[in-house]
Amino acid sequence: MQKLLLLGAEAIAQGAIDGGMSGVYAYPGTPSTEITEYVQHYDLAKERNIHSQWSANEKTAMEAGLGMSYAGKRAMVCMKHVGLNVAADAFINSAITGSNGGLLVTVADDPSMHSSQNEQDSRYYGKFAQIPILEPASQQEAYDMAYFGFQLSEKFSIPVMIRITTRLAHSRAGVERKPLLDQNELILPSNPTQFVLLPSIARKQYKGLLNSFAGFIEDSEESPFNHYFEGTDKKLGIIACGLAYNYLMENYSETELTHPLLKIGQYPMPRAKVEKLMKECDEVLILEDGYPIIEELLKGYLGKEKVHGRLDGSLPRDGELNPNLIAKALKLASEEEVTEISEDVKDIVKNRPPAMCVGCGHIDAYNALNEALSDYGVGRVFSDIGCYTLGALPPYNAINSCVDMGASITMAKGAADAGLVPAVSVIGDSTFTHSGMTGLIDAVNESSPITVMISDNFTTGMTGGQDSAALGKIEDICKGIGVDPEHIIVFTPLKKNHDEMVAIMKKELAYKGVSVIIPRRQCIQTTKNVALNERIRELNLR
Ligand code: SF4
Numbered sequence: 001m002q003k004l005l006l007l008g009a010e011a012i013a014q015g016a017i018d019g020g021m022s023g024v025y026a027y028p029g030t031p032s033t034e035i036t037e038y039v040q041h042y043d044l045a046k047e048r049n050i051h052s053q054w055s056a057n058e059k060t061a062m063e064a065g066l067g068m069s070y071a072g073k074r075a076m077v078c079m080k081h082v083g084l085n086v087a088a089d090a091f092i093n094s095a096i097t098g099s100n101g102g103l104l105v106t107v108a109d110d111p112s113m114h115s116s117q118n119e120q121d122s123r124y125y126g127k128f129a130q131i132p133i134l135e136p137a138s139q140q141e142a143y144d145m146a147y148f149g150f151q152l153s154e155k156f157s158i159p160v161m162i163r164i165t166t167r168l169a170h171s172r173a174g175v176e177r178k179p180l181l182d183q184n185e186l187i188l189p190s191n192p193t194q195f196v197l198l199p200s201i202a203r204k205q206y207k208g209l210l211n212s213f214a215g216f217i218e219d220s221e222e223s224p225f226n227h228y229f230e231g232t233d234k235k236l237g238i239i240a241c242g243l244a245y246n247y248l249m250e251n252y253s254e255t256e257l258t259h260p261l262l263k264i265g266q267y268p269m270p271r272a273k274v275e276k277l278m279k280e281c282d283e284v285l286i287l288e289d290g291y292p293i294i295e296e297l298l299k300g301y302l303g304k305e306k307v308h309g310r311l312d313g314s315l316p317r318d319g320e321l322n323p324n325l326i327a328k329a330l331k332l333a334s335e336e337e338v339t340e341i342s343e344d345v346k347d348i349v350k351n352r353p354p355a356m357c358v359g360c361g362h363i364d365a366y367n368a369l370n371e372a373l374s375d376y377g378v379g380r381v382f383s384d385i386g387c388y389t390l391g392a393l394p395p396y397n398a399i400n401s402c403v404d405m406g407a408s409i410t411m412a413k414g415a416a417d418a419g420l421v422p423a424v425s426v427i428g429d430s431t432f433t434h435s436g437m438t439g440l441i442d443a444v445n446e447s448s449p450i451t452v453m454i455s456d457n458f459t460t461g462m463t464g465g466q467d468s469a470a471l472g473k474i475e476d477i478c479k480g481i482g483v484d485p486e487h488i489i490v491f492t493p494l495k496k497n498h499d500e501m502v503a504i505m506k507k508e509l510a511y512k513g514v515s516v517i518i519p520r521r522q523c524i525q526t527t528k529n530v531a532l533n534e535r536i537r538e539l540n541l542r
Contacts, residue, residue, distance in 0.1 A: 006175045008168035009034035011139040012076075012106055015146030017044060020181035022073035022101070023051030025061035027434065028463035029080030030115040031169035032108035036078055037466075048183065054460075056469040057405070057434040058083035062090040062105070069103040069159075070195055072187035074150045076104040081122050083107075086405065086435065088125070094159045095129040096197060096205045100189040102150030103159040110166045111290050112320035117385075117404065119318065121290035123267065126161040130209055132216050133161045133267040134225065135242035139173040141225065141265060147178055152219065156212055165289050167320065168243050217268050225265030228273050233258040236330075237281030239274070239294060240264070243321075244287035250323040251332055269294065283308060285329060289321045354390055361521035362388040362455055364493035365501070366398040369424070369453065372505035380420060384408035384436065386428035387461045387523075399426060406435025412450045413443045422509040425452045430460040430468040437477060440514070444482040449512045451505070454478075455493075457523035458536055465526040472539035478516045487515035494521070 006014060013035045026036040039045045039052040055061035058079040065077035079087060084107050107122040126133035134149055136142040145162055153160045193201050220226060240248045241264040262277045286295040286309035295309035308314040314329045327333040356363055383389050383399035391398040401411055412425035427436045432454050443450055454474055460466040478488050489504055508515040526532055
C-alpha cells in the first residue's frame with residue numbers, strides 16, 4: 001500500500017477520508033487546523049464531494065457533524081481543546097442522542113500552552129460524556145484510529161473522540177494507507193426518536209449509554225491500540241498513554257526495556273490489563289501527556305503509594321512531557337544531566353517571541369486607539385483572541401485582557417456596568433461571528449456605553465488565513481442586532497489616516513451607548529489568495 005509522509009493532523013484527515021468520511025466540520029485553532037486544511041486541498045476529497053468548509057464556531061461544527069451522522073453518513077468534527085468548551089453542550093448531548101453514521105470528534109490539546117490560554121486535557125471531556133476515546137502514539141496510529149474510529153462509532157452508535165497533542169499534530173512521519181472505503185448511503189436512524197432529547201426520551205437514551213459502557217470496556221480490552229508488553233524486571237511497571245509511549249521508547253532505542261509496559265491508546269481503560277500490571281509490579285509509573293487522569297484514578301482517594309507520576313513529583317505537574325523528563329523519572333538520567341540537555345537545546349534554538357507582521361493593519365489601529373484613550377488612562381481595553389491579541393506586548397501595550405473567544409464585548413459590558421466608562425472591546429471579524437455577536441446583543445439591549453472595535457482583515461489571520469464567516473456582513477449584522485447605524489463607522493487603518501482615526505475614536509469613546517468602529521484592511525498574509533481577493537471585489541469591500 002502507498003506510504004505518505006504526513007503530519008499527525010494530516011494523518012487523521014487521510015485516515016478519515018480513506019475510512020469513508022463524507023464531511024469534516026471545524027473552526028480553525030492551533031494545533032487542529034491542518035486536519036481540515038488537508039481535506040480542503042486534497043483532490044480525492046473533492047472528487048468524493050467531501051464537505052470541508054469552515055464553521056462559524058466549534059458548537060455549530062459539532063451540531064452540523066451530528067446532523068450529517070443523523071443522515072447516516074460518516075462525519076468528523078475537529079477543534080482545539082478550548083474549542084471543545086464552546087462545543088461542550090452539543091458534544092455532551094451527542095453522547096445521549098448517539099450517532100447514526102460514524103461520528104468522530106477530534107480534539108487537539110496543547111500541553112505547555114504553545115499557542116493557547118490553558119492546557120486542559122480533553123480526555124476528561126470524553127470521560128465526562130462517557131464515550132470511547134482514542135489517543136494515538138504515532139502518525140500511523142493517528143491514521144489508523146481515524147480509519148477504524150468510524151467503525152467503532154458505528155458498532156456502538158456513539159460518537160468517538162480522538163485526542164491528539166501539539167507535538168504529534170505538528171510532526172511528520174511515514175504513514176501506510178489502507179484500502180479506500182465507500183462512503184455511507186443516506187439512511188435515517190432506525191429509531192425515530194433517538195435524536196429527540198425530550199426528558200422522557202433522554203432518560204431512556206441515557207440508560208442506553210450507561211448500558212453500553214461495559215461494551216466499551218470489552219472493546220478496549222481487545223483493542224489493537226491497547227497492548228501489554230511483558231517484562232522481566234517487575235520492580236517497576238509502566239503505563240504509557242498516547243504520545244508518552246513514544247517519549248518512553250526514545251529512551252530505549254539502544255537498550256531493551258525490561259519492565260512490563262501497558263501501552264494505552266483506547267479508553268475506557270482496559271481493566272483486566274491494568275489489574276495484571278498492578279498485581280505483578282512492585283511500583284507503577286504512569287506516563288500521560290496532559291493531566292494525571294489515569295494516575296488519579298489508580299491512586300484513588302486514599303493515594304495508593306505504589307503509583308507514581310505527576311501527582312507525587314516523579315514528573316512535573318504541568319507542561320508537555322518529553323523523553324528527558326521520562327528518563328529522569330526512570331532514573332536513567334540525573335537532574336543535572338536533564339538540565340544540561342535543556343541548556344544545550346536553548347543554545348541552538350533561537351527564541352522568537354510572537355509579533356504582529358510588519359505593516360499589519362492592527363498596528364495602525366492600536367496606535368490610534370492608544371492616542372484616543374490617552375485622556376482616559378490605561379486599563380480599559382478588553383481584547384479577544386486573534387493576531388491582535390499581540391497588542392498586549394510592547395511597544396503597543398494596548399490591551400488589558402484575553403480570556404476566551406468572544407469575551408471581549410461581554411467583559412467590556414461588565415466593566416461598563418461597574419462604572420468603567422468608556423470601556424473598549426477589540427475583536428476580529430472571524431471571532432465576532434464565532435461568539436462576539438451574542439455579547440453585542442446584550443450590550444445593545446442595555447445601551448451599554450462601550451466602544452466595540454471589530455478589526456476586519458477578511459480572514460482568520462492567526463491560524464493562517466482561513467475563511468471568515470463575517471466576510472462582507474459585519475455592518476449588516478451590527479445593524480440587525482440593533483446598533484445605531486450612525487455609530488457604525490468603517491475606516492482604513494493606515495499610518496496616513498492616523499489623525500482621522502484618532503478623531504473618530506475619540507468621538508465614539510465619548511458616546512454614551514454602543515458604538516462599533518471597524519478598521520478594515522486585508523491581512524497582508526492573504527494578499528496572494530486569489531479566491532479571497534475575487535470575493536472581496538465582488539462584495540465591494542475596497
Ligand atoms: S497574519 Fe495578518 S492579521 Fe495577523 S499579524 Fe500578520 S498581517 Fe496582521
